[in-house]
Amino acid sequence: MRKLKYYIETFGCQMNDHDSLAIASMLEDAGYAKAPRPAEADLILVNTCTIRDKADQKAYSQIGRWRLLKKEKPEVIIGVGGCMAQSDGRGVLSRVPFVDFVFGTQNMHNILQMADEVRQKRLRPVWTAMPGDPAAMEALYSHAKADGIKAFITVMQGCDNYCSYCIVPYVRGRELSRPSAEIVAEARKLAEGGVREVTLLGQNVNSYGQKGGDGADFAELIRKVGEVEGILRIRFTTSHPKDLTDRLIDIFASEPKAMPHIHLPVQSGSDAILRAMNRKYDRAHYLGLIAKLRAARPDIAITTDFIVGFPGESDADFEETLSLMREVVFDNCFSFKFSPRRGTKASSMEGVVAEKVKEERLARLQDLQLGHTTAKSLAEIGQKRVVLVEGSSKAGGGQLSGRTPQNRIVNFRGDAALLGREVEVKITAAWPNSLAGEL
Ligand code: SF4
Numbered sequence: 001m002r003k004l005k006y007y008i009e010t011f012g013c014q015m016n017d018h019d020s021l022a023i024a025s026m027l028e029d030a031g032y033a034k035a036p037r038p039a040e041a042d043l044i045l046v047n048t049c050t051i052r053d054k055a056d057q058k059a060y061s062q063i064g065r066w067r068l069l070k071k072e073k074p075e076v077i078i079g080v081g082g083c084m085a086q087s088d089g090r091g092v093l094s095r096v097p098f099v100d101f102v103f104g105t106q107n108m109h110n111i112l113q114m115a116d117e118v119r120q121k122r123l124r125p126v127w128t129a130m131p132g133d134p135a136a137m138e139a140l141y142s143h144a145k146a147d148g149i150k151a152f153i154t155v156m157q158g159c160d161n162y163c164s165y166c167i168v169p170y171v172r173g174r175e176l177s178r179p180s181a182e183i184v185a186e187a188r189k190l191a192e193g194g195v196r197e198v199t200l201l202g203q204n205v206n207s208y209g210q211k212g213g214d215g216a217d218f219a220e221l222i223r224k225v226g227e228v229e230g231i232l233r234i235r236f237t238t239s240h241p242k243d244l245t246d247r248l249i250d251i252f253a254s255e256p257k258a259m260p261h262i263h264l265p266v267q268s269g270s271d272a273i274l275r276a277m278n279r280k281y282d283r284a285h286y287l288g289l290i291a292k293l294r295a296a297r298p299d300i301a302i303t304t305d306f307i308v309g310f311p312g313e314s315d316a317d318f319e320e321t322l323s324l325m326r327e328v329v330f331d332n333c334f335s336f337k338f339s340p341r342r343g344t345k346a347s348s349m350e351g352v353v354a355e356k357v358k359e360e361r362l363a364r365l366q367d368l369q370l371g372h373t374t375a376k377s378l379a380e381i382g383q384k385r386v387v388l389v390e391g392s393s394k395a396g397g398g399q400l401s402g403r404t405p406q407n408r409i410v411n412f413r414g415d416a417a418l419l420g421r422e423v424e425v426k427i428t429a430a431w432p433n434s435l436a437g438e439l
Pocket of ligand 1: 160161162166169203204240
């Protein structure tokens with residue numbers, strides 16, 4: 001009998017990428033095979049994002065492109081899910097009449113059941129309840145499989161922080177942690193399949209264990225994953241400065257498998273803006289954390305996120321952000337212009353910053369960061385770094401590629417047999433976003 005085929009299109013963040021991998025794995029466990037293109041699929045899924053307006057538009061325009069396909073092949077089932085689907089719910093069906101079902105962020109484990117309802121009962125189900133059910137998380141993530149040297153492990157879902165600009169708590173629900181025993185079991189399974197580096201993933205991993213879980217906090221979870229044979233490196237994302245405890249900072253000094261890199265979003269250097277963002281820390285607290293992190297692990301790489309042009313951000317507020325950047329000297333950052341998300345507090349705040357001003361501020365910020373990133377990269381020249389070999393380099397020329405403990409990409413010549421091993425590489429050349437070296 002011919003195997004049913006699936007095709008998944010994913011928008012947005014690492015969380016979505018990882019969820020799509022888990023969905024794919026779940027479908028394969030149920031007997032589906034991966035279709036190389038939508039036209040060959042029996043089930044087409046779109047895992048959407050809604051973090052910015054553009055993300056919504058991109059998802060709808062992608063779905064729109066399948067109108068003809070659905071007309072020519074009406075038996076193909078199209079399901080739309082993820083954050084935008086959670087937010088728009090039944091509205092997805094009215095906006096795109098040929099979509100068959102809508103699955104919310106906490107209903108991904110039900111996709112097969114929903115596809116059956118479409119196929120057998122001719123229904124158009126919309127499942128967007130967010131019951132915060134730990135069993136639902138396990139039903140999805142227990143399908144995780146090793147696929148390469150590195151893997152993500154989702155350790156929690158949702159977020160309780162309600163930063164005033166962010167839609168995540170509304171579309172992913174309240175915070176809920178997975179039991180550490182399940183996470184360690186998943187790490188063990190991945191290690192047996194050849195994974196050597198895991199990234200523990202969640203909207204706010206620092207508060208892991210506060211709701212749900214099995215009593216372990218995040219520091220303890222990292223230690224437990226560190227005991228898994230075969231796992232050489234542990235990373236995690238994303239951290240919230242208000243929940244970064246001394247216990248967790250100490251992990252960088254005491255747990256050899258915890259890699260010296262932290263992504264610690266600051267968003268702004270101005271206390272007034274941090275208050276308006278409801279970030280629940282101030283500039284002094286953030287700078288205190290940076291000092292503690294560097295004391296615990298002097299070679300730690302620190303990356304961050306910035307939002308410029310938040311409502312009410314004055315020139316003076318923005319200068320505070322630049323001054324914080326000069327004080328910290330981040331290894332790199334993601335930076336965005338503020339864009340209002342419907343339903344969030346910030347979307348109705350006064351003091352809207354003109355688009356042109358946002359653009360100018362973003363350009364100045366990115367310029368400053370490029371200088372810092374370049375200087376940090378150039379300082380790598382001459383250093384010997386332990387690199388985990390991940391595969392062939394995108395630069396081609398038969399080169400290998402891997403990452404330093406600080407998460408910098410290094411390309412170098414070497415035998416493909418080194419894949420999955422840690423090797424020492426001397427850095428010989430540097431660019432802002434990659435390094436070259438010699439074994
Ligand atoms: S911590 Fe803030 S920015 Fe991050 S997901 Fe939660 S609400 Fe959104």
